[in-house]
Amino acid sequence: MSETPGLDLAAFRTWYDGQRPGEIAGELSGRLIAGGRSNLTYELSDGTSAWIVRRPPLGHVQATAHDMGREFTVMSALAGTDVPVPATYAHCADTEVIGAPFYVMERIEGTAYRSASQLEPLGPERTATIADRMVDVLVALHAVDPAAVGLAEFGRPQGFLERQVRRWGKQLEGSKTTDRPNADELHRRLTERVPADDDAWAGIVHGDYRLDNLLTGSDDHIKAVVDWEMATLGDVRTDLALLLVYDQIAAIAGGALVADVSRAPGYPSPQAHLDRYAATSGRDLGDMGFHLGLAFFKLAVILEGIHYRFLQGATVGEGFDRIGAGFDPLISAGLDALGED
Template sequence: MSEDTPGLDLAAFRRWYDEQRPGEIAGELSGRVIAGGRSNLTYEVTDGAAWWIVRRPPLGHVQATAHDMGREYTAMTALRDTDVPVPTTYAHCADPDVLGAPFYVMERVEGTAYRSAEQLAALGPERTASIAGEMVDVLAKLHTVDPAGVGLAEFGRPAGFLERQVRRWGQQLEGSKTTDRPDADELHRRLTARVASVETGDDGSWVGIVHGDYRLDNLLTGADDHVKAVVDWEMATLGDVRTDLALLLVYDRLSSLPAAGLVSDVSNAPGYPTGEEHLARYAAARGRDLGDMGFHLGLAYFKLAVILEGIHYRFLQGATVGEGFDRIGAGFDPLISAGLDALGEDD
């Protein structure tokens, strides 16, 4: 296995892919890990004339409900002919014996994943505002797609979605705690106490396709400043689409927390819209009021904190690839504190 592609045996991959799409690979393969991902491993593979993107789960500790390659592949394949831009999918392998884990293959889309305020600042305020605005517009388009109309009617179970989210992320935390987390336990308790009333008050009109990790660096933006592809669909499902919007706002608010820069600080760029502007643009695109977002924001802070804890857990095990993981754990406590503030006092 090449040092440039840890977790991807290029010879084994070629044998498998030649069976799926005979004759497509013409020359000797080489590859590299694409920088940026702190969860699944993403590789760019080429034979010198054509390129492919390969995605597989991380090395080492993997939560049972996370890193679902089949889910990513299914979501992007279903959305291919909609207004939501996604990469073309080529093949999916559910057999872990080929590479040591399930994986899939898709096209390489030319575009930039903006991860920092510095990148956006170089574009200027007007272009930054335009890019961020289109990010929200694309999210609204996703949430208006009829799941049944694209073959995703059975992609998730909308009934009880929020309750399951609260329970699942609590379980994820228990599976990857690196120390006692009493404030996180308290936030989870409050979410658990409040979720039933939130779901009871919902008429089901917010049900749709949820990306699950929507933010600017999970979009590939072209040189024309338009979104060319939405990627990283491992958490996609059917449920309350406001969870996507809340998580986007939480990612943006990282820039004002001590965890700034650990995941993204794009909202610090001149011209980047405020959270209130994002909410207003999304509401206008959907033509409806969002209502109280407090619960959804509390859940989003909890979810992101748990994701960081899982990455920190893998770092301590020596199972991460890349740099910067030694600082990822510092984001946990600020996120939990912000989640408690967003949720407010017990009813």
């Protein structure tokens, strides 16, 4: 079996040599990096230099998801800001090259902490430091003026929350594996409670911000934020809410589904994250109930989409047989976050 399923190395090299002649100096080899549950990520090397390539998953793909151009554009724009991102090298929209769009970026030395077992050897103090820096980088991202980095047209902040509720409802309809009445109820309540637009909270939204979408160096500093496939312009509180939901999923639905870093000794509580974000940004977060309800719904729909692809036999990696179990607990938590009608 190929070590790079979904990436023809010969076809890639021919294309990349045309983009950046002479950069690949020796025989090219590669491997699929384990752990990805959405876009596929590969590490390529010629024995001296290394590159990272990203492409959409094999098989079922929602029309609005897995946009390689978005990832490439936002990371390119953020180069030189206080937000650490890999250097971007080339983007290919032509599906004839390897069968899907893809892009190439810098390989960053760092650890994507996904489990408490990875953090535990560091000790509580270092774990707390890494988590605090994760929040600080999020604050830095939300402080970037989109227009100043050429991203004024990257999204439409006006009506963002209403579109998010509509979009994730549509995503669920496109990937349902069975009837989901509680999810329909949560979607109804979210639709009825969409807050008015608040320009003070408009900015660059990562869309999937959590510790294992960061690369942390051996010095415990955040070296890069990666996995920008859901990035846009909108209400940045959605990033913070989703981070809190990711931290709670280990207790709600089992850590193996996504991550269980929040179980590591020293990892801050959700309230500590909120307090640090507010203190570092100087912003009053207000009531986060709607944002949390939306975050629970969004994550549940993402898991359902992954589960759908698993049932279709169109996934690469381990753990997909358990991914669907997280749906109902997340929907219930979303209903709780919103409270009664």
